[in-house]
Amino acid sequence: MEHPNRNSFPKIETTEQASKWNVSCSQRAKNTFNPIRNFVQNTTVKPNPEKSPIRLSVGDPTEFGNLVIPQQAVHQLSENILSGKYNGYTMSFGTLEARKAIAEYFSSQECPVQPQDVLLTCGTAGAIELILSALGDEGKTVLIPKPGFPLFQTIASSLGLKTKPYRLKQEDGWQVDLEDLRSQIDQDTVAIIVNNPSNPCGSVYTKQHLQDILDVAEKCKIPIIADEVYANMCFDGIPFYSVASQSRNVPVISLGSISKLFAAPGWRLGWLIVHDRLEILLDAGVVQCLHQLTMRMLVPSSLIQSIVSTLFSEHCIKEQSRIVEQLERNANAAYPLLREIPGLSCTKPQGALYMFIHLDLNVLAFENDVEFTELLWKEESVFVIPGSCFGWNGAARIVLNAPGPIITEACHRIRSFCERHHYRV
Numbered sequence: 001m002e003h004p005n006r007n008s009f010p011k012i013e014t015t016e017q018a019s020k021w022n023v024s025c026s027q028r029a030k031n032t033f034n035p036i037r038n039f040v041q042n043t044t045v046k047p048n049p050e051k052s053p054i055r056l057s058v059g060d061p062t063e064f065g066n067l068v069i070p071q072q073a074v075h076q077l078s079e080n081i082l083s084g085k086y087n088g089y090t091m092s093f094g095t096l097e098a099r100k101a102i103a104e105y106f107s108s109q110e111c112p113v114q115p116q117d118v119l120l121t122c123g124t125a126g127a128i129e130l131i132l133s134a135l136g137d138e139g140k141t142v143l144i145p146k147p148g149f150p151l152f153q154t155i156a157s158s159l160g161l162k163t164k165p166y167r168l169k170q171e172d173g174w175q176v177d178l179e180d181l182r183s184q185i186d187q188d189t190v191a192i193i194v195n196n197p198s199n200p201c202g203s204v205y206t207k208q209h210l211q212d213i214l215d216v217a218e219k220c221k222i223p224i225i226a227d228e229v230y231a232n233m234c235f236d237g238i239p240f241y242s243v244a245s246q247s248r249n250v251p252v253i254s255l256g257s258i259s260k261l262f263a264a265p266g267w268r269l270g271w272l273i274v275h276d277r278l279e280i281l282l283d284a285g286v287v288q289c290l291h292q293l294t295m296r297m298l299v300p301s302s303l304i305q306s307i308v309s310t311l312f313s314e315h316c317i318k319e320q321s322r323i324v325e326q327l328e329r330n331a332n333a334a335y336p337l338l339r340e341i342p343g344l345s346c347t348k349p350q351g352a353l354y355m356f357i358h359l360d361l362n363v364l365a366f367e368n369d370v371e372f373t374e375l376l377w378k379e380e381s382v383f384v385i386p387g388s389c390f391g392w393n394g395a396a397r398i399v400l401n402a403p404g405p406i407i408t409e410a411c412h413r414i415r416s417f418c419e420r421h422h423y424r425v
């Protein structure tokens with residue numbers, strides 16, 4: 001069975017007719033590969049027709065219709081369309097109104113944010129692309145978590161940047177292995193990407209752990225890119241601390257979007273916030289370069305920008321908290337069911353949208369995690385993503401976005417599947 005996280009890409013065969021034309025593909029395009037999208041979009045395995053499909057694969061909160069965008073924002077959007085006032089271009093880095101709303105939401109006494117620190121992007125994905133484009137030329141290196149969200153590597157490779165993984169310690173609740181992080185830094189390193197709360201691990205870092213990561217960054221004089229797309233999506237009263245809130249001297253670029261927070265990934269609105277207390281990024285020209293780069297695309301759409309202040313209103317934030325409550329209930333229901341299954345082990349999710357499950361392949365009769373996920377889909381119609389898509393073999397990621405009874409049903413199906421595929425001694 002082919003490994004989905006392979007480093008080679010499907011080979012492009014040029015026909016005789018095409019080769020006579022002055023047409024070719026860029027290396028950049030050939031280097032662009034997203035293992036999750038590849039796995040989800042190109043799987044040829046069919047689900048069991050006897051069982052209703054349960055897709056716990058893509059981190060899309062809208063998949064089952066139970067997690068919804070605050071309705072006031074939807075009404076405001078339809079009013080704004082009809083008003084005809086939002087059909088034009090905005091400033092390339094976004095409207096002041098939208099940036100002000102985001103700045104106010106993320107501002108705190110120890111970490112003030114001004115509207116001019118905020119740039120709007122096409123989702124967090126657009127923010128990752130923007131900051132990596134600004135920070136590094138071809139051949140430079142970005143440090144990424146392992147296991148980690150594969151888009152970091154997808155975008156970096158596409159831009160000609162190299163990535164080096166640093167290890168997260170499963171035995172330590174998926175905290176960063178600080179020694180490993182330090183050992184990966186060299187003269188080519190341009191940034192450390194920290195993803196908290198984590199996709200795929202569902203972990204949330206403590207203040208102390210963030211300070212330990214910042215210490216490494218400060219000693220080595222490397223800025224941090226904080227992917228905080230799951231900011232404030234924490235369970236069981238666990239607090240969320242942003243990386244920037246703990247930084248005194250390290251420049252931090254925080255990224256986020258309305259995709260998960262407000263269950264609106266298709267609206268494609270994200271942001272990048274520059275936290276640069278010592279004006280290091282400013283003096284190095286990075287802030288100016290970020291602005292220059294926003295002039296290429298003019299995203300996100302003016303209409304979606306027009307409802308950002310509504311989304312961040314008190315009323316919508318209150319409604320949004322129900323999304324997190326539902327995810328928390330799902331995490332609390334799924335964890336004890338999955339933990340009990342012989343051959344599986346997992347840590348309790350503390351936040352985000354996911355559970356990352358270790359597969360003991362000495363106990364479960366599968367060659368690898370790809371075979372596990374493909375057969376689970378084929379036999380039980382439950383679709384999850386192999387850990388190898390996140391750079392971690394022998395695991396599977398489950399999305400917690402479904403209504404409670406569906407999550408429970410999926411866990412029961414996973415149990416009978418694992419029992420059937422258990423090595424008998």
Ligand SMILES: Cc1ncc(COP(=O)(O)O)c(C=O)c1O
Pocket residue numbers: 059122123124125126149151195199227229256257258259265269270
């Ligand atoms: C860690 C992380 N970063 C970025 C993204 C991209 O999100 P967006 O829809 O905001 O582009 C995702 C989506 O799953 C994610 O999990």
